Structure formats: structure tokens, C-alpha cells
Amino acid sequence: MDRANEMRFAVENTLGKLAKWLRILGFDTFYKPDLSAEKLMDMGPGRILLTRTARIRDVNTSPKLVFITSDNPFEQLREVIETLGIAPKDARPFSRCVRCNTMIREVDKDSIRKRVPDYIWETHDTFRSCSQCGRIYWPGSHTQRSRDIIKRLFK
Template sequence: MRFVADSSLGRLAKWLRLLGFDTVVQALPSTPARLPPPVSGTVYLTRRAAWQGSLREDVLVLKNNDPERQLAELGQRFALHRQSGRAFSRCAECNEPLLPLDRGTALELVPDHVFFTQEQFFQCPACRRVYWPGSHLNRIITKIKEMYPDRGRLLLPPGNFRKGVPYGH
């Protein structure tokens, strides 16, 4: 599943990327009639009230301002827990799939304390941002489980998060 989020939904887009969904942010046209023809698996997301009456199946007008509640709306409409997103496999900033990064290369790119406490590193090939399964990962996992108490575990991959498994490599 691929999401195209209106430019006002950047924080929601970041959450979707963390869950492994291909999500781009762009300015959408003033009406859904100006969207390109539907593409299988692509969903347009907006908060524009003017789009509320759209009959297109590939458009979702979100009601909430809060990104976590928006994510819950998406989860209800599209059963995200059944979709193919691989949590923590995409760059949260630019959406590119992450690649494994050689530990020796990471030495020059991360703070010393991170290098000496982590075993695995991943890098975005586009923006060069470096990721590792640190304590922030546990906070994100906890938040996802809070947002989806009955299905949060289904959005997350099985395995030992401390060993980089959530990155899908």
C-alpha cells in the first residue's frame, strides 16, 4: 500500500514511514477531480473538508488534527495491520528503503557512545541519515502498541528489536 499525503500531513507521513509504508508528501490539487486516474494500492490522504464528498475509493479525508488519531483513522479504514508494511525499514524523513551500513563506516557517522553500544546500523541512500535500534525504538514500539492496543503487535515484526530485526534485514 502506498500513501500520498497532503502537505499538511507531514507528521502522519513520518508515522506511516516508521511502520514501513511507502508514503510521500506533496501538495494535492484543489479538488479530487484533478487527481490522476486511480492507481491500484495508492491512497490519497488529506484534511481538506472540500474533499469530503469525494466518491473516489482512493481518497481518505481525515477528521482529526492529531497524527496519532489520524493513524487510528487509517487503521480502521484500511486494516493497516494486514498490509505489507515492514516496520522500521524506511527513512522516516525521505521515505527511501534503508540499507545495511557497515559498522566500520558507521564509526565516522554516529556519536562514539552510539557506536560502542550498538551492533547494527542502517542508512538512507538518499539523505544519508543513519539509523540504529537504540532506546528510541522501544519508545516508538510502545507508542504503536498504545495506539493499537489489540493489533499493535501485528504492525510490528517479530523478533529481537535490539538486534536490528525490525529493519527487515
């Protein structure tokens, strides 16, 4: 059983940075900034609801809820990881589009020639793209910073 597939989230609209980080880690994360926390509860079975709204916690009947207490996105992520016992092997870092939650896949370098800045195209060999929104990803300085943060997360 692939544990990463079990860990699907629905994230409250006040927790945008947390949602972004869960996507960076590769978890299927439903997040819509304009959706109220109440509506989020209807987002279907199978998703673990992440909320920091006490009244949502109190009316929720599903056991699949993590109540977030911190205001800091890094600490919020720690809360999720510790509460659910997520291990590094459960994560698939950089496998999912941060913007729209779709799995991204490697693309031919020549096919995205005009879609990234010249200097990026000239200095990188590996590119991946999101089939949903078209966003292009490449291993850049951002990724190194993200890797460092991920390392610290699981300590």
C-alpha cells in the first residue's frame, strides 16, 4: 500500500502556505482561497481536513481532521507530519504542480524553448511541466532551498 496515496488533504483557505508546502512534498492537496472552511468539509471523503478554525473542529464528525495551532507555515507543516506520523518515504518532493495540484512530468527541452527565459533554457537540461496549467519547472536555486527545508522538517 502506497501511503502517499492515502494522504490526501483538503486545506482551509487561511492556510495557503501550508497547502503550497504539502504540494511541494507531493501530496494531493485540495485548496481554494475563495472556499469557506464550512464548504471545505464537503470536499469529499478520503481527504484529511486541515483547519485552524475551532468551530470547524467542534462540529466535524470525521476522524480525519488535523487542528492546526501555529501561525508559522513551517511549524504548521511539522504539526501535520507529527500528528499523522508522515515519514520521508511517504513524500514525493517536486512531483506535483504547486499552483494547481496536478502531477508534473518531464518534457523535451526543445518543446519549451519559447516558454522559459533564455538564460534558464541555456543553463538547464531537465524541465518538467504541468499538463493542466502549463507551468514549467526546472531544478533551480529555489529547489535547493526547498530541499534544505524538507530536510529540517523530518528531524
